[in-house]
Amino acid sequence: MIDWDAMTARGGASWVESANDPEGGFPLDNLPYCIFSAENGRARPGVRIGSQIVDLERLSRAGLLEDLHSSINAACASRTLNKLMACGTVAHAGLRNRLKTLFDAGADHATRTAVSELLTPVDEAALFKPVDPPDFTDFYASIDHATNVGRLFRPDSPLLPNYKFVPIGYHGRASSIVVSGTPVRRPRGQTKHPLASNPEFGPTRNLDYELEVGLYVGTGNAQGEPVEIALAGDHIFGVSLVNDWSARDMQAWEYQPLGPFLAKSFATSVSPWVVPMAALHPFRVPARLRTPGDPDPMDNLWSATDQYSGAIDMTLEVFLLTESMRAAGTEPHRLSRGNLRDLYWTPAQMIAHHTSNGCNLLPGDLLATGTVSGSEEGSAGCLLELSHGGGKPVLLPNGEKRIALEDGDEVILRGHCRRDGYPRISLGECRGTVLPSS
Amino acid sequence: MIDWDAMTARGGASWVESANDPEGGFPLDNLPYCIFSAENGRARPGVRIGSQIVDLERLSRAGLLEDLHSSINAACASRTLNKLMACGTVAHAGLRNRLKTLFDAGADHATRTAVSELLTPVDEAALFKPVDPPDFTDFYASIDHATNVGRLFRPDSPLLPNYKFVPIGYHGRASSIVVSGTPVRRPRGQTKHPLASNPEFGPTRNLDYELEVGLYVGTGNAQGEPVEIALAGDHIFGVSLVNDWSARDMQAWEYQPLGPFLAKSFATSVSPWVVPMAALHPFRVPARLRTPGDPDPMDNLWSATDQYSGAIDMTLEVFLLTESMRAAGTEPHRLSRGNLRDLYWTPAQMIAHHTSNGCNLLPGDLLATGTVSGSEEGSAGCLLELSHGGGKPVLLPNGEKRIALEDGDEVILRGHCRRDGYPRISLGECRGTVLPSS
Numbered sequence: 001m002i003d004w005d006a007m008t009a010r011g012g013a014s015w016v017e018s019a020n021d022p023e024g025g026f027p028l029d030n031l032p033y034c035i036f037s038a039e040n041g042r043a044r045p046g047v048r049i050g051s052q053i054v055d056l057e058r059l060s061r062a063g064l065l066e067d068l069h070s071s072i073n074a075a076c077a078s079r080t081l082n083k084l085m086a087c088g089t090v091a092h093a094g095l096r097n098r099l100k101t102l103f104d105a106g107a108d109h110a111t112r113t114a115v116s117e118l119l120t121p122v123d124e125a126a127l128f129k130p131v132d133p134p135d136f137t138d139f140y141a142s143i144d145h146a147t148n149v150g151r152l153f154r155p156d157s158p159l160l161p162n163y164k165f166v167p168i169g170y171h172g173r174a175s176s177i178v179v180s181g182t183p184v185r186r187p188r189g190q191t192k193h194p195l196a197s198n199p200e201f202g203p204t205r206n207l208d209y210e211l212e213v214g215l216y217v218g219t220g221n222a223q224g225e226p227v228e229i230a231l232a233g234d235h236i237f238g239v240s241l242v243n244d245w246s247a248r249d250m251q252a253w254e255y256q257p258l259g260p261f262l263a264k265s266f267a268t269s270v271s272p273w274v275v276p277m278a279a280l281h282p283f284r285v286p287a288r289l290r291t292p293g294d295p296d297p298m299d300n301l302w303s304a305t306d307q308y309s310g311a312i313d314m315t316l317e318v319f320l321l322t323e324s325m326r327a328a329g330t331e332p333h334r335l336s337r338g339n340l341r342d343l344y345w346t347p348a349q350m351i352a353h354h355t356s357n358g359c360n361l362l363p364g365d366l367l368a369t370g371t372v373s374g375s376e377e378g379s380a381g382c383l384l385e386l387s388h389g390g391g392k393p394v395l396l397p398n399g400e401k402r403i404a405l406e407d408g409d410e411v412i413l414r415g416h417c418r419r420d421g422y423p424r425i426s427l428g429e430c431r432g433t434v435l436p437s438s
Numbered sequence: 439m440i441d442w443d444a445m446t447a448r449g450g451a452s453w454v455e456s457a458n459d460p461e462g463g464f465p466l467d468n469l470p471y472c473i474f475s476a477e478n479g480r481a482r483p484g485v486r487i488g489s490q491i492v493d494l495e496r497l498s499r500a501g502l503l504e505d506l507h508s509s510i511n512a513a514c515a516s517r518t519l520n521k522l523m524a525c526g527t528v529a530h531a532g533l534r535n536r537l538k539t540l541f542d543a544g545a546d547h548a549t550r551t552a553v554s555e556l557l558t559p560v561d562e563a564a565l566f567k568p569v570d571p572p573d574f575t576d577f578y579a580s581i582d583h584a585t586n587v588g589r590l591f592r593p594d595s596p597l598l599p600n601y602k603f604v605p606i607g608y609h610g611r612a613s614s615i616v617v618s619g620t621p622v623r624r625p626r627g628q629t630k631h632p633l634a635s636n637p638e639f640g641p642t643r644n645l646d647y648e649l650e651v652g653l654y655v656g657t658g659n660a661q662g663e664p665v666e667i668a669l670a671g672d673h674i675f676g677v678s679l680v681n682d683w684s685a686r687d688m689q690a691w692e693y694q695p696l697g698p699f700l701a702k703s704f705a706t707s708v709s710p711w712v713v714p715m716a717a718l719h720p721f722r723v724p725a726r727l728r729t730p731g732d733p734d735p736m737d738n739l740w741s742a743t744d745q746y747s748g749a750i751d752m753t754l755e756v757f758l759l760t761e762s763m764r765a766a767g768t769e770p771h772r773l774s775r776g777n778l779r780d781l782y783w784t785p786a787q788m789i790a791h792h793t794s795n796g797c798n799l800l801p802g803d804l805l806a807t808g809t810v811s812g813s814e815e816g817s818a819g820c821l822l823e824l825s826h827g828g829g830k831p832v833l834l835p836n837g838e839k840r841i842a843l844e845d846g847d848e849v850i851l852r853g854h855c856r857r858d859g860y861p862r863i864s865l866g867e868c869r870g871t872v873l874p875s876s
Contacts, residue, residue: 134613162691169696187796189794198733224704261609265795265797266796266797299639357703
């Protein structure tokens, strides 16, 4: 099991000056992984510190990771982070400690010189999809989201009877996951107007975003061997922001009885940075309190450990930049602000539930939380909820209104963790602009 | 577009005697691909002819495929068929023609001698999962299955209003796909008795099989670029048998609102042989006739070509061998016999629908049909239907009864195509034995 307390140890100052801004988001305590290329070189693993990315492949070749686990050095030559994620918690801790040492303000001159040569400014790097998830699972872990959406579809029974027992999830489409910055084409599909006798086929009229957080699996499990919840944390490598683009009108028509399919599978955006779980430990908080009358989680979904390490205090925001705003030089407008700690189900519960039937997780698998919404006004993670199902359009500062995304709209997800006495930890951004249907 | 007529050309006799039995199922006209190993060697691609498997890697190394597309030779050194599937229809046709030439009764002595050395009897080979599907999609293409199951869950509206417009499907779990012969452990999960106030967690009490056919994608499509239905056939490499094991009681409790999840993701079995579409062309038949009043397929799901090439006349059977039957030395008992041509939606319609929103398919993706059931008694592809939802247990010849699978039960799926004047084409078997919950 992970020694969580050792994980809380704070990094100090770095000789990379941009890492020392406590509001910068990418201090020695963060060190998120990515796949990047510099000067049109080939894609390779990197780690962000401050405004720089260090080239892991060249770090490995330069012998600076030589004494670490051989799997780490092999993984540094890969074009995705999948192999790195498979190395295991001990090897990951070794790499993280090494990186902290190399970037520490106390590092000797020779180290600084050697490592300095392997840095690329983030602004000059091309960033790629960090992981090729073998499978993608999308949960539905926000009870506020489930209730709000349920109310629109089923006013009489917004929250289904299984919700408080089962961490509801479904299999998503892995092939169409794209990295932040990739434009998203408005999909075509079947929709049916309530008053029409037949459906029609054409571009969706109700395109939405969904603000989610993705958990990347590190070590997997063998088929037939469930992961105990007390050990579930060991199986999560890190997190990213996820935008689960959704065509609501297509979804409403297709989703019975087997769930969402084409309404979601045209594209899912992920942020380029994978923030390791170790960086998030100071922001661990007890799982959301159950309200009186709520059932206790079933035995396989509860452990004393999980009650503490379970939830994460992470601020999540959505911004919108419309074509008119872009033309006018306006800053993106914040649509919502929520917090990951509001989820009904914790990351550890998702892992334990997913594997409870013997299903095998693989390194690099992506488990997204589902839309993260809170109970307060302005904390909902999608336009469907913010606009109360379209009944109350969202008003933008320039007078534009939205109940759904329009062509040219850019959606920007941001996430960060903050706690007194600790530097801010950023997840960066996940951006995507809607292109007209072809 | 594929020249389907050229595909109907019959192969003649082979110098591999076991291939010439017109009832044998593996003549020169079949030539299914597999991943096998001989004498504990490493897994590699092979092609079955009669009772033998030819080693594609050694065939390539021996220079017998030298003048074919270089991608074919590279793919022959792989441990899965994914790379082979990616080579494209022209390269596939070249390989198939070469194999037919090499095995033709008219092949010269030197060829026979060289190829003979690369044969392994099927009985002496270990067979592996042939493909690592990047994504697995499961459709619901049998209207008889949808109606029968719908009647059990929703007696008032068995077939949902979208069924005759949308080829309903959902994303499945790719990681837990296993090859025929792999035992399947009874999964644990949450279930809720209708009269209980709370669910319980434990081994499923209602384990079922589902008889399906899997389509493996050959050439994929770029994200954002739907495949036109008239070209959809070009994207299907071949077919296998699929057993979509299902825990009915878990499914009933978990499936709202996002569809089946843990009730299916513990295991999905596939047969070891991938029968190329070229081998199935003589058995192409017009798509199932719509009954009067049924809507026409929407424009993107209909083409004159598809109406002919769409359906496949393929007999599908399920056999059961219980522990008692095994102990008594009894042969497996046939539970059902149906036909793939009875599906409401054709393979081409599945491809066109799946990509209609811009979703990208990748080489090796598995698209399963969903349970294949017919309208006649004894043609249903799962116990849930055969037992009328448990109300009418299936009686076995030895007096045992089944409404669900018991530990020790072995399920055997078989499939074949038959047409006057053509040799029988077999898909082989897909077997799996239920192990007790651990």
